[in-house]
Amino acid sequence: MSDTVIAPSQTQRRFPLWRNPILWLFLLLILSCAMWLFQGISGNYDFILMLRAKKLGALICVGAAVAVSTVIFQTVSANRILTPSIMGFDALYVMMQTLLVASLGVAGFAALASAPKFLLETGLMTGLALALFGTLLHRGARDIARMILTGVILGTLFRAGSGLLARLMDPNAYATVQSVSFANFARAQTDVLSIAAVVTALALAAAIWLGPRLDVLALGRERAISLGLPHARIVILALVLVAILVSVSTALVGPVAFFGLIVAGLAHMISNHMTGGARHRVLLPVSALVAITILVVGQTVFERLLGQQATLSVVIEFAGGLFFLWLLLKGKIR
Amino acid sequence: MIEIKNVSYAIGGAKILQDINTVIPKGSVTALIGPNGAGKSSLLNLIGRIEPLQTGTIDVDGQNVTTSHSGRLARTMAFLGQHTAVASRLRVSELVAFGRWPHCHGRPGPEDHEKVADAIAQFSLRGLADRFLDELSGGQAQRAHLAMTFAQDTPWVLLDEPLNNLDMAHSRILMRKLSDLRDAGKSVVIVVHDLNQAAAWADHLVAMKHGRVVVSGAPDEVLTPDWLSALYDTEVQVLRYADRPLVLSHV
Ligand SMILES: Nc1ncnc2c1ncn2[C@@H]1O[C@H](COP(=O)(O)OP(=O)(O)OP(=O)(O)O)[C@@H](O)[C@H]1O
Numbered sequence A: 001m002s003d004t005v006i007a008p009s010q011t012q013r014r015f016p017l018w019r020n021p022i023l024w025l026f027l028l029l030i031l032s033c034a035m036w037l038f039q040g041i042s043g044n045y046d047f048i049l050m051l052r053a054k055k056l057g058a059l060i061c062v063g064a065a066v067a068v069s070t071v072i073f074q075t076v077s078a079n080r081i082l083t084p085s086i087m088g089f090d091a092l093y094v095m096m097q098t099l100l101v102a103s104l105g106v107a108g109f110a111a112l113a114s115a116p117k118f119l120l121e122t123g124l125m126t127g128l129a130l131a132l133f134g135t136l137l138h139r140g141a142r143d144i145a146r147m148i149l150t151g152v153i154l155g156t157l158f159r160a161g162s163g164l165l166a167r168l169m170d171p172n173a174y175a176t177v178q179s180v181s182f183a184n185f186a187r188a189q190t191d192v193l194s195i196a197a198v199v200t201a202l203a204l205a206a207a208i209w210l211g212p213r214l215d216v217l218a219l220g221r222e223r224a225i226s227l228g229l230p231h232a233r234i235v236i237l238a239l240v241l242v243a244i245l246v247s248v249s250t251a252l253v254g255p256v257a258f259f260g261l262i263v264a265g266l267a268h269m270i271s272n273h274m275t276g277g278a279r280h281r282v283l284l285p286v287s288a289l290v291a292i293t294i295l296v297v298g299q300t301v302f303e304r305l306l307g308q309q310a311t312l313s314v315v316i317e318f319a320g321g322l323f324f325l326w327l328l329l330k331g332k333i334r
Numbered sequence B: 001m002i003e004i005k006n007v008s009y010a011i012g013g014a015k016i017l018q019d020i021n022t023v024i025p026k027g028s029v030t031a032l033i034g035p036n037g038a039g040k041s042s043l044l045n046l047i048g049r050i051e052p053l054q055t056g057t058i059d060v061d062g063q064n065v066t067t068s069h070s071g072r073l074a075r076t077m078a079f080l081g082q083h084t085a086v087a088s089r090l091r092v093s094e095l096v097a098f099g100r101w102p103h104c105h106g107r108p109g110p111e112d113h114e115k116v117a118d119a120i121a122q123f124s125l126r127g128l129a130d131r132f133l134d135e136l137s138g139g140q141a142q143r144a145h146l147a148m149t150f151a152q153d154t155p156w157v158l159l160d161e162p163l164n165n166l167d168m169a170h171s172r173i174l175m176r177k178l179s180d181l182r183d184a185g186k187s188v189v190i191v192v193h194d195l196n197q198a199a200a201w202a203d204h205l206v207a208m209k210h211g212r213v214v215v216s217g218a219p220d221e222v223l224t225p226d227w228l229s230a231l232y233d234t235e236v237q238v239l240r241y242a243d244r245p246l247v248l249s250h251v
């Protein structure tokens, strides 16, 4: 046989520590966090630090949640172009919030403490997302074009649903719904921060546990089943995590449409370079680190240097939108 | 032994399999033969629990494929489908290493590394181990998938048209490996179109047509002009060579 040339067959590529991108990304993140916390600080140190730390916490939660939910969703739906937001996950969350206000009444809703409110919303969101996307993904959705179309339709439907509900209950509330239909990183809802942080941490731990199983899932349904992976159960668990993480980021800063797409794309590039394959134990932390760093650095630049509090999300979404178009045009949908 | 009892299968009203009752013996190489669309892949998918059963039961060594623990079944049988493409971008060595998943669940030990290296060597993939799958020729990729299935190291091996894309030499090597597996006490089920490969290497044949088992038995009983002509709706001659049937169908 012609190709029995002896070559080192490595089943795992080991990198020296200093060449490990996770280490560098982590250092970069520490640096950017320090800059965010201490840049130009003067006057009432304690107060300002507290304020900045809270915002930082929100950015960390949002970055990790968006990145990890996108990577998981892309693996489950076997493509690199769809994200939970493109499929309408966060629009669903916003609609559900509106629904809760409508059914409990504005006063009743306000009376709920933020933590139980958040948990209630997240729970409902998870159930709804499972019912909707579980059936869609159960058979391993192969037709990406149909999925995109479905996502666009669902997203529009949910947004229209929240708009309609808001108008019905109170014309003034319509403005509120409108204002939450775009992300704002500067005005993070820090009242739910602590509960959101706990939920995020738990979901991330589950995601890391899921990592090697996602590697098997990525082989495709047939392979995964023949290797003994409880395919349907893993898909459901993955979707639950996605729904929870989307709830976290949407509750904190509102819907972010294309951010996850950029982050997942970058993370795949870095992890391909590192391991040569989609190893989720690498991919998930890398994506989270990349996302948080972009948010923290971006927010520092826009808020402190340019004095533009609310611009970051617009810039990110614009760049993400271009990236989405580029992926579509290049046909890189797998 | 694989026991298939009263298995019928339909997709959207179309009857794909109808009332299949057959036994696939342990410790032998069994070939599923039959024309395109006969239902061979559908039956193999049901045995490999890739699709859920609608009616009837299938037991592999006494394990019901519907109710048994999927992880345990993955240590009983390895399955390679007709369409082998995988979604993720992988190197050959990574793909083959996935064959060990049922045994190590992502934490390979020395034995797993050994089995992977062995499977890579067996399919002469050593020089290609660090290449990505999409950088291989059709036959090389097929060998990588086969190596993964072999690395799974199970008592049963189910292969759907494993000779796809393989050249003459590699086809013969594969068939010999399958008979070596049988000699080592394992059992093999393959779907093949090349009846002479079936005649040369299989101990048991199951012939299917229109979703039914037409005939099953030893190669000498099944590979007769009458059965084959009926099976494929075309004139087929059968000679004998080296004490085995030799099927002539190309002229
Ligand atoms: N997903 C599907 N939906 C509808 N019909 C299907 C589907 N998959 C297979 N079939 C039909 O089921 C029948 C059996 O298909 P199967 O793949 O089992 O045939 P096969 O014997 O493996 O054929 P081949 O030798 O061409 O691989 C065919 O008529 C095919 O058209």
Ligand SMILES: [Mg+2]
Pocket (backbone or CB within 6 Å): B040, B041, B042, B082, B160, B191
């Ligand atoms: Mg077939």
